[in-house]
Amino acid sequence: DPACGAPLPVLGRDVTVPLVTGGEVTYAALDYAASAPALQRVWDDVAAYAPYYGSVHRGAGYLSQLSTDLFENSRVTVAEFLDCRDDDQVVFTRSTTDSLNLLAAALPADCQVFVFETEHHASLLPWRDARVTYLNAPRTPGEAVATLERALADRDPYGPALVCVTGASNVTGELWPVRELAAAAHAHGARIVLDAAQLAPHHPVSVQELDVDWVAFSGHKLYAPFGSGVLAGRSDWLRAAEPYLAGGGASRKVARRADGGVDVEWHDSAARHEAGSPNVIGVYSIASACKALTEAGFDSIVEREQSLIRTVRAGLAEVPEVRVLSLFGDDAPRVGVISFVVEGWNSSHFAAALSAEYGIGVRDGLFCAHPLVRTLLGSDPQTQGECGAPEAAPGEKSLNAIRVSFGAGTPDEHVERFVAAVK
Numbered sequence: 001d002p003a004c005g006a007p008l009p010v011l012g013r014d015v016t017v018p019l020v021t022g023g024e025v026t027y028a029a030l031d032y033a034a035s036a037p038a039l040q041r042v043w044d045d046v047a048a049y050a051p052y053y054g055s056v057h058r059g060a061g062y063l064s065q066l067s068t069d070l071f072e073n074s075r076v077t078v079a080e081f082l083d084c085r086d087d088d089q090v091v092f093t094r095s096t097t098d099s100l101n102l103l104a105a106a107l108p109a110d111c112q113v114f115v116f117e118t119e120h121h122a123s124l125l126p127w128r129d130a131r132v133t134y135l136n137a138p139r140t141p142g143e144a145v146a147t148l149e150r151a152l153a154d155r156d157p158y159g160p161a162l163v164c165v166t167g168a169s170n171v172t173g174e175l176w177p178v179r180e181l182a183a184a185a186h187a188h189g190a191r192i193v194l195d196a197a198q199l200a201p202h203h204p205v206s207v208q209e210l211d212v213d214w215v216a217f218s219g220h221k222l223y224a225p226f227g228s229g230v231l232a233g234r235s236d237w238l239r240a241a242e243p244y245l246a247g248g249g250a251s252r253k254v255a256r257r258a259d260g261g262v263d264v265e266w267h268d269s270a271a272r273h274e275a276g277s278p279n280v281i282g283v284y285s286i287a288s289a290c291k292a293l294t295e296a297g298f299d300s301i302v303e304r305e306q307s308l309i310r311t312v313r314a315g316l317a318e319v320p321e322v323r324v325l326s327l328f329g330d331d332a333p334r335v336g337v338i339s340f341v342v343e344g345w346n347s348s349h350f351a352a353a354l355s356a357e358y359g360i361g362v363r364d365g366l367f368c369a370h371p372l373v374r375t376l377l378g379s380d381p382q383t384q385g386e387c388g389a390p391e392a393a394p395g396e397k398s399l400n401a402i403r404v405s406f407g408a409g410t411p412d413e414h415v416e417r418f419v420a421a422v423k
């Protein structure tokens, strides 16, 4: 059952790696959930622009003007990609982690935050200084909505509140019921931010259709190079907050006061939270990736990826020692992110063998989602594993897992090699 359509051209297709068994093989990058290879198209766009790049918002020269235009047009491209509301702001950050920390720094006073314990650490941890309620792992999407509803019903109804939820899990690949969670949040006067780090590369994300207040994602998971990310959404909290970083670019006017101090007027626009010289190459590459994915069409991207998912899941199901980790069950809609353990195997050794013997790059560990992986493995939350910690002894329950993940650039041969290797 070969996947329909062709994979999108990405960098690294022809990279060969040595095998311990002798010889070499083309590298099968199956760790897209960590970082996806850059699209060839993005690389070409960046290479075409690179000789012309200059400072953004700072120079009178032609190339500075050109770079400023590209930078600001990239904002428009991202807003279109996310189907933002007219008055939403698109703030360029370094990553999803940075975006969510920025929003955490911009919370109104006394904001209550609600977050499931199943979140990636980037969406679990930034709220620690707020009044945060951690919600227990649900076992169905419906239970997720009911759990949130209950928590919100108990909250102080007059203060501000924020729900933070991931669109697609970086551990199970399962989709979360974002629209329903957003409706629940809004029904209780709360706002919601969507961690789309794993959703945006695989599915169209519409701020308006999902009715979320903010979206965060990272360029390096969306087929662009490292170093840039996005926080897009409502401007009021962002405008009311102190700048995330103090410095040039964020400030409109700075003057000495008679008492010797300094007065600052900050920008109200996205620039308020973008102090310092911006990463114009990173931002331009995100915009290029957004355009490339839109032009390729998510219908065919999704169809192809679902076919790869079926190949991997069917292959893993034929190996009795393999247990695939899932919160919502086999029928849950999912993206191409699949975690599993192999009975009798140390997960780190298993992943190392996939690399050394087959040239396949996967990830092992707890995937920066320790509470979720522990829940799925059934291990004791107080005592078990850290990322990179020693594995379970033979016969003991696994303390970490193996994750295979893929996307728009993955050829059939990579997932077929993976399935054969596991077998």
Ligand code: PMP
Pocket (backbone or CB within 6 Å): 033, 034, 095, 096, 097, 098, 120, 122, 123, 166, 168, 169, 170, 195, 197, 198, 218, 368
């Ligand atoms: N959220 C999710 C769901 C993720 O998978 C990741 C990255 N693994 C992040 C947030 C953080 O992304 P970044 O490392 O690019 O900040």
